[in-house]
Amino acid sequence: MANLDLKEFESALGVLAGDAPPEKLRDRLVQLHAFHSRRGLNGLRQIAERLYALSSGLRRDGAPTRAFQALWMEFIGHRLDQDVGRELDELADQVNSHLHDDGTVRDGEQAELEKKVAEYEDRLARRVGGQAARLDTIMKAVPAVAAFLRSRPLLDVPVEAVPAHDHDHVHDENCSHDHGSDAKA
Numbered sequence: 669m670a671n672l673d674l675k676e677f678e679s680a681l682g683v684l685a686g687d688a689p690p691e692k693l694r695d696r697l698v699q700l701h702a703f704h705s706r707r708g709l710n711g712l713r714q715i716a717e718r719l720y721a722l723s724s725g726l727r728r729d730g731a732p733t734r735a736f737q738a739l740w741m742e743f744i745g746h747r748l749d750q751d752v753g754r755e756l757d758e759l760a761d762q763v764n765s766h767l768h769d770d771g772t773v774r775d776g777e778q779a780e781l782e783k784k785v786a787e788y789e790d791r792l793a794r795r796v797g798g799q800a801a802r803l804d805t806i807m808k809a810v811p812a813v814a815a816f817l818r819s820r821p822l823l824d825v826p827v828e829a830v831p832a833h834d835h836d837h838v839h840d841e842n843c844s845h846d847h848g849s850d851a852k853a
Contacts, residue, residue, distance in 0.1 A: 670806050670814030671725050678716035683800045684739050690715060693739075700735035726807075744804055747795045747830055759788040763813070771810030785813055790823060795830065798823035 672680060685693040690712040698706060702719055709715050722732035748756070766774055766781035773781055785805070793801035802822055806814045 670809045670811050671727060672803065672806060674716065674720050674725075676803060676806065677720050677725065678713060679799060680736075680740065680803045681712055681716050681719070683797070683803065684743055685712060696739060697732075697735050700738060701731040702735035703732065740804070740807075744796055744800070749830055752791065752795055755791055756788065759784060759791060760808075763788055767810065767812075771812060773812050781813070782816055785809075785816060786820070789817065790825065793823040793825050794828050797827050798825060 694709045694715050719732050726733050763784045766777040789801050789805050806817055
């Protein structure tokens, strides 16, 4: 799986903070035991640096990683409904069909892979916004797909409203289009 760099990680925390002050995000992370002290964590950059270091860029399984993932899954999950979740599942399967089990691109399938990755990211962006879609897709992607995503301009698409009655689909590691540790896109 690809990993976010520190700048992308800070952007992800910015997405989670939204329009609220960074201290509110910091306090939620403290409640989730991401860190023990609020000292020195007054800005998004300081929060990102501390959380990134404690989680080893989300590579280390521990409270800081789990806290970030819980907030991220909550953010994404509340913006998806079952229909969009199914669409994303289908697109992820199509992306994965162009990859070998080791995450490398099948011979002659780079263009079709890129097309399907773009469709996946576009569909997700229409629910969560371009920045969140990019970061979420990179977090699930194999390095070849992450490199392609990073080379593309960030999507600026209108965000669709989520029907108020349908927040059943939770977009997390148990979601079928994520495929757990076998996810490639």
